[in-house]
Amino acid sequence: MQLLAQVSSETDLYVAQNIFFAVIAVTMIYAAFRVVTTANVVHAALWLVVVLAGVAVQFLFLGAEFVAVTQVLVYIGAVIVLFLFGVMLTRASMGDDETVAGEKRAMAAIVGVLLFAVMAVALVDSFEDTRVDIDGPQGVTEVSDAIFSQYIVPFEAVSVLLLAALIGAIVVARKD
Amino acid sequence: MLLNQFLLLSAVLFCLGVYGVLARKNGMLVLMSVELILNAVNINLVAFGAFRTDVGGSVFALFTIAVAAAEVGIGLAIVLLMYRNRRSIDLTQADLLKG
Numbered sequence: 001m002q003l004l005a006q007v008s009s010e011t012d013l014y015v016a017q018n019i020f021f022a023v024i025a026v027t028m029i030y031a032a033f034r035v036v037t038t039a040n041v042v043h044a045a046l047w048l049v050v051v052l053a054g055v056a057v058q059f060l061f062l063g064a065e066f067v068a069v070t071q072v073l074v075y076i077g078a079v080i081v082l083f084l085f086g087v088m089l090t091r092a093s094m095g096d097d098e099t100v101a102g103e104k105r106a107m108a109a110i111v112g113v114l115l116f117a118v119m120a121v122a123l124v125d126s127f128e129d130t131r132v133d134i135d136g137p138q139g140v141t142e143v144s145d146a147i148f149s150q151y152i153v154p155f156e157a158v159s160v161l162l163l164a165a166l167i168g169a170i171v172v173a174r175k176d
Numbered sequence: 177m178l179l180n181q182f183l184l185l186s187a188v189l190f191c192l193g194v195y196g197v198l199a200r201k202n203g204m205l206v207l208m209s210v211e212l213i214l215n216a217v218n219i220n221l222v223a224f225g226a227f228r229t230d231v232g233g234s235v236f237a238l239f240t241i242a243v244a245a246a247e248v249g250i251g252l253a254i255v256l257l258m259y260r261n262r263r264s265i266d267l268t269q270a271d272l273l274k275g
Contacts, residue, residue, distance in 0.1 A: 014177055021177065025185045032189050032212055036196030041204055048208050051189070055215045058182065062226040064234045067218075067241075074241050079211065079248050086204055086252045090259040097202075108198035116191040123183045130179045132227045138234060146231045147238070158242045165246030173253040175260075 021061060028054035039096045045083045052076050063134040066143050182223035190216035203255040203265035207248065214244045 031050035038044050052075045059068035091097075147155050189212055196209025218237045225233015259265050 017177060018181075021181060025181075028185070029188050029192070032192045035208055035212060036192050036199065036205075041202060044205055044208055048211060051212065052215065055219060058185070058219055059222055059237075061177070062182065062222045064222045064226065064237070067222055067234050067237045070238060070241055071218075074245055075211075075215075079245060082248055082252055083204065083208065086207075086255060089256055090204065090265050105199045108195050111198060112191040112195035115194055116187055119187040119191070120184060123180055123187060127179050127183065130227070132177055132179045132182070132223065134177070134226055138226075138231060142231045143234050143238075146235050151232075151235050151239075154239060158239050162242060162246050165249050169249040169253040172250070173256050 017061070024054050024057050028058075041087050041091065041097065042084070045080060045087060048083070049076055049080055052080070061134070062132070063137045065137045066140045179223060179227050182219055186216040186219040186223070189213075189219070201267045203251075203258065203267055206267060207251045207255070210251070211244065211248070214240060214247075 028051050031047045031054065034047040035044050035051060038047065052071065056068045056071040056076075059065070059071060193209045193212030193216060196212060197206055200206050200209060218240050221233045221237045221240065223233070225231065225237070255265050258270065262269065
């Protein structure tokens with residue numbers, strides 16, 4: 001927050017953006033916390049929607065509009081529906097289920113907090129007040145040009161991977 | 177805006193996802209926590225792409241989204257198979273390989 005205030009005093013231009021960023025970030029962190037702590041599986045999926053929408057907004061902040069649109073289409077549109085289908089197919093009751101939490105929660109919390117401490121120290125140490133200047137949105141043309149020239153081999157590999165995953169999912173889940 | 181805003185936010189999401197993977201024993205909830213981790217990675221990729229004014233960050237974020245979609249499909253198929261075989265998706269019961 002101190003760093004945020006510093007930047008705000010340097011350039012008035014970014015005040016609104018930083019306030020909006022803070023609101024979205026707090027919402028995302030609360031929603032992510034609910035995803036990993038709520039006892040209701042359906043509620044967890046719905047809180048995940050909030051996190052994914054927040055991630056899309058962060059992409060917009062960073063000027064990556066095509067990634068933001070893809071995030072909304074693929075994640076909120078398809079992945080969440082898959083999750084809700086999975087919940088429906090694997091559980092009869094839709095209410096709270098106290099059996100979802102494992103016994104090793106305290107140990108998991110320690111691991112998470114320590115991991116965050118290491119990451120935060122490393123990040124603050126290496127990128128103290130590095131600015132990221134976003135000058136306008138990144139065009140879809142540039143992204144598609146890059147995909148179909150420089151990154152054509154990984155693109156084809158991803159298409160083969162998706163085909164393999166499709167066939168694999170059918171083979172694994174098929175009844176016979 | 178600061179680069180660290182985005183990186184720290186993504187670190188928080190990543191650690192919450194790690195906590196979810198370790199603390200949950202319902203297969204669906206573990207898959208959701210994995211999605212949190214993958215989204216944290218995507219924020220990092222796009223943030224560094226914007227920082228370097230390189231389009232590669234966005235391209236790799238798109239690849240990650242595709243791989244995550246494939247992962248969810250396979251993961252759900254495995255969870256459904258597990259449910260069909262043992263009427264439960266409690267991961268602590270999946271201990272056939274435990275020594």
